Amino acid sequence: LLVSNLFIAPAQASVYLASMAVIGGARSVDAIKATVLKGFLPMLKILWVSSPTATLFAQNFLPAELWVPFFNVVSLAIGTFFSVKVKKMQLAVARKRKPENRDD
Numbered sequence: 001l002l003v004s005n006l007f008i009a010p011a012q013a014s015v016y017l018a019s020m021a022v023i024g025g026a027r028s029v030d031a032i033k034a035t036v037l038k039g040f041l042p043m044l045k046i047l048w049v050s051s052p053t054a055t056l057f058a059q060n061f062l063p064a065e066l067w068v069p070f071f072n073v074v075s076l077a078i079g080t081f082f083s084v085k086v087k088k089m090q091l092a093v094a095r096k097r098k099p100e101n102r103d104d
Helices: 002-023 029-061 064-103
Strands: none
Touching: 002 029, 002 064, 029 064
């Protein structure tokens, strides 16, 4: 659990945020880096809280046969949350750029 939170979660968060930036329309390396840097720590904080919490819950209250479906549902919920959060960040940036483009 500790190794997962210290090594796997940061790598997974970086790849996820970079992928979401590209899917969202970021084409330059600088735009992708900015998206990753802006969302990295908030995402890690949520992963560091949710992963041990879900694991402890599953170990204490669920039979072993239900662990895989439970973790799939938890991952789906967290992934949806992050997708919505990243999309809101992208829309906020787009709204800020829109008035700047009108002044030109």
